[in-house]
Structures are given as structure tokens and as C-alpha cells.
Amino acid sequence: MNEAYERAKQTYASYGVDVEKALKILENIKISMHCWQGDDVHGFDQSGPLSGGIATTGNYPGRATTSEELMQDMEMALSLIPGKHKINLHASYAIFEDGEIVDRDAIKPKHFQKWVDFAKKHQLGIDFNPTLFSHPKAEKATLSSIDEDIRKFWIQHCQVCIRISEYFAQETGQPCVMNIWIPDGLKDIPADRLGPRKRFKDSLDEILSIPYDHELVYVTLESKVFGIGMESYTVGSSEFCINYVNEKHLTPLMDNGHYHPMEYVSDKISAMLLFHEHLALHVTRPVRWDSDHVVLLDDETKEIAKEIIRNGALDRVFIALDYFDASINRIAAWVIGMQNMQKALLQALLMPHDLMKKMQDKEDFTGLMVLQEQMKSMPFYDIWQQFLNTYDMDECWYEEVQAYEKNVLRKRGV
Numbered sequence: 001m002n003e004a005y006e007r008a009k010q011t012y013a014s015y016g017v018d019v020e021k022a023l024k025i026l027e028n029i030k031i032s033m034h035c036w037q038g039d040d041v042h043g044f045d046q047s048g049p050l051s052g053g054i055a056t057t058g059n060y061p062g063r064a065t066t067s068e069e070l071m072q073d074m075e076m077a078l079s080l081i082p083g084k085h086k087i088n089l090h091a092s093y094a095i096f097e098d099g100e101i102v103d104r105d106a107i108k109p110k111h112f113q114k115w116v117d118f119a120k121k122h123q124l125g126i127d128f129n130p131t132l133f134s135h136p137k138a139e140k141a142t143l144s145s146i147d148e149d150i151r152k153f154w155i156q157h158c159q160v161c162i163r164i165s166e167y168f169a170q171e172t173g174q175p176c177v178m179n180i181w182i183p184d185g186l187k188d189i190p191a192d193r194l195g196p197r198k199r200f201k202d203s204l205d206e207i208l209s210i211p212y213d214h215e216l217v218y219v220t221l222e223s224k225v226f227g228i229g230m231e232s233y234t235v236g237s238s239e240f241c242i243n244y245v246n247e248k249h250l251t252p253l254m255d256n257g258h259y260h261p262m263e264y265v266s267d268k269i270s271a272m273l274l275f276h277e278h279l280a281l282h283v284t285r286p287v288r289w290d291s292d293h294v295v296l297l298d299d300e301t302k303e304i305a306k307e308i309i310r311n312g313a314l315d316r317v318f319i320a321l322d323y324f325d326a327s328i329n330r331i332a333a334w335v336i337g338m339q340n341m342q343k344a345l346l347q348a349l350l351m352p353h354d355l356m357k358k359m360q361d362k363e364d365f366t367g368l369m370v371l372q373e374q375m376k377s378m379p380f381y382d383i384w385q386q387f388l389n390t391y392d393m394d395e396c397w398y399e400e401v402q403a404y405e406k407n408v409l410r411k412r413g414v
């Protein structure tokens with residue numbers, strides 16, 4: 001018997017919290033792990049620079065440069081993360097064989113068959129993203145382009161991505177969240193804000209005019225307030241995206257790096273849940289701006305988790321991570337972020353939400369503050385250890401990552 005765990009369980013029980021129930025719920029929560037942390041968002045379909053305001057800093061050795069390496073690294077990371085999850089792919093991670101070169105408007109399910117094999121081997125679901133950046137045709141604008149050929153190219157790209165998303169869902173037996181984000185915008189003050197948004201709307205209408213199984217594919221739309229090179233105006237603003245998903249019954253996607261620094265996604269979740277069946281999240285850590293730092297167990301991550309749990313929205317919120325840090329060991333970056341999301345959810349599951357809500361409703365704000373502060377020094381560590389133990393895991397995972405870095409990553413020569 002684990003005495004520390006049993007004692008901690010009793011401490012939580014004294015607040016009316018059922019620890020075993022919380023652990024059971026956590027076991028079944030899937031978090032979508034983004035493949036692009038492993039190769040600094042390069043992808044396999046082009047060798048040009050990153051674009052669309054996507055930037056990585058750092059040159060930590062061992063970046064994955066092939067699909068084999070990326071899968072090997074993801075496998076390593078997943079072996080250190082408790083539970084069964086999903087992986088999140090971008091279209092730029094298509095795998096071409098025998099010298100085949102296929103542009104993004106013509107990629108097919110077969111170019112992702114190895115990812116499906118990988119997912120099946122590890123019992124993972126797959127989420128997907130059309131890649132509308134880091135491509136010669138994305139230098140200016142994509143779905144809002146004034147150039148009809150370019151706009152059509154990206155419409156076609158998103159349509160083939162819907163087909164690939166259906167394939168993922170059929171093969172894995174789990175729905176695929178397919179997220180559309182465009183980097184279109186302007187560096188300086190626009191003369192016409194309406195035109196590009198009108199073209200973006202028309203493009204989305206055309207993309208979504210193809211039939212697809214709405215039970216298998218959840219199309220989401222991700223807004224952004226600004227980006228590098230589009231500081232003054234983004235076509236896919238929050239208002240645009242929220243209104244569009246409302247009209248078309250799509251799913252909104254909120255990335256917590258995509259708002260003004262004093263705006264919090266945690267505060268937006270309840271409002272979105274009142275009007276949408278589902279909500280998708282990109283959990284990240286914006287340091288002063290959309291810097292996509294590794295997710296920590298910080299206040300906003302914990303608050304996001306609390307909003308999902310206390311509103312009973314686990315089956316309505318798709319949780320994905322979105323960050324890319326090239327300055328530290330990339331496998332550690334995955335493990336830290338994934339485990340922190342799980343820790344935040346577990347902490348939220350271990351809170352007496354009904355009691356707290358009653359206090360708020362009775363306007364007992366002093367009692368509520370006392371209780372909220374007490375929650376911060378609960379014996380969470382012992383519960384987390386118990387969770388790791390059920391998966392034969394412990395806190396010493398970094399030693400395994402260090403050994404992998406020495407034996408595998410450092411031998412790659414990048």
C-alpha cells in the first residue's frame with residue numbers, strides 16, 4: 001500500500017473530493033500532441049524557410065529531419081506520457097516515396113499511410129491541419145488572395161485535407177479535428193479590410209461545399225489577432241472566425257497565444273460553451289506575444305483546465321497543444337507540455353467545484369478565497385505519483401531522455 005497516496009486521498013476526501021474517480025476520468029482524457037515540436041515546424045514537403053509569422057528560435061541538437069526520425073522521437077516522448085492520446089499532424093508532414101513530388105493541392109491519403117500505421121501501432125487518434133504557410137504560394141496571402149490561381153490552389157489544398165481527415169478518422173476509429181488557420185494579413189494600416197475577409201469567406205464556403213462526414217471530421221477555424229509581418233491586420237480575426245463557425249455550425253478553435261496579452265482564453269471558454277456544441281483549444285504559452293513557449297503548469301493552463309472540468313465539458317472540448325521550442329531537448333519539450341496539461345486537468349478534477357460554486361452563489365467571497373488558496377497546498381504530488389505508477393512510470397523520465405539524446409539525437413549531425 002502506498003501510504004502517502006492513501007493519506008493524500010483522505011485529505012482530499014475531507015473536502016468531498018473522490019480521488020479514485022478523478023484518476024479514472026484522467027485516464028480517458030486524450031490530448032492531441034503536435035508533431036511540429038519535433039522538427040521546428042519544418043515539415044517534409046519543402047526545404048524553404050518558415051513563413052506566415054511562424055518562427056522558431058534555438059538550435060538544440062538532434063532535430064528530426066525525416067519521417068522515421070520524427071516518429072521515433074514521438075514514440076520516445078509518448079512512452080513517457082501516461083495514457084493514450086492523439087497526434088496532431090500538418091499537411092506538410094506528407095510522406096513521399098520513390099522521388100515522388102506532390103504539391104499541397106494534390107496530396108492524398110496514401111501520403112499519410114505511414115502516419116496511420118504509426119497511430120494504429122500506438123492506439124492513437126489523429127488530428128490534422130492544412131498547411132497554409134512555408135510554401136512559395138503562401139508568400140503573400142492564401143485563402144484571401146486577390147490572385148485567383150493562388151486562392152484556388154489553397155481551396156483545393158483544404159479540400160484534399162478534408163479527404164485525408166476522413167481517412168484518418170476511418171482508419172483510427174476516432175474523429176479527426178481538422179483545423180484551418182491562415183497567416184493572411186497586413187503589416188501596415190489597410191485601405192481595405194473588407195475585401196480580403198470577403199474572399200476568405202468565399203474560399204471557406206467553397207472548401208466546405210464538398211460533402212464530408214460531419215461525425216468523422218470536425219472542421220475548426222482558428223483566429224489570430226496579429227502575427228509577425230501582419231501586425232496591423234489579420235484576415236482571420238476573432239470576430240470573423242466566431243461568426244463564420246456560427247453560421248456554418250463548425251467548431252471554433254482558440255489558441256491562447258492568439259489574443260491580446262491581457263485577454264484570457266480561460267475566461268472565454270464558458271461563453272463559447274453556451275453557444276457551441278464543441279470547442280477546440282490550442283494550449284500554448286505566449287510570453288508577451290504569440291511566442292509558443294512550452295506549456296508549463298502555470299496559472300492560465302490551470303485555469304483553462306478548471307473551466308473544462310467544472311463546466312462538465314470534457315467530451316465537448318478538444319484539447320491540443322501548440323508550441324515549438326528549438327532551444328531545448330525537443331522530446332523533453334513534448335513530455336513537459338503533455339504532462340503539464342494532464343497535471344492541470346488532474347488538479348482541476350481534484351477540486352470541490354460544487355462547494356466553491358455554492359460559496360460564490362451565496363456571495364461568501366471570503367470563504368471562497370480561503371478555500372481556493374487552501375487548494376493550492378493540497379498533497380497533489382502524491383496523487384500524481386499514483387497516476388504515474390499505474391503506467392509504470394515515475395518522475396525520473398528525464399534520465400531516459402538524456403540517454404536518448406546521447407545515443408540517438410546527438411548522432412544525427414544536425
Ligand SMILES: C[C@H](O)[C@H](O)[C@@H](O)C(=O)CO
Pocket residue numbers: 036041054129181222224255282290322323
Ligand atoms: C503551426 C501553427 O502553430 C499552427 O498552424 C497555428 O495553429 C498557429 O497557432 C499559428 O500561430
Ligand SMILES: [Mn+2]
Pocket residue numbers: 222255282322
Ligand atoms: Mn495554434
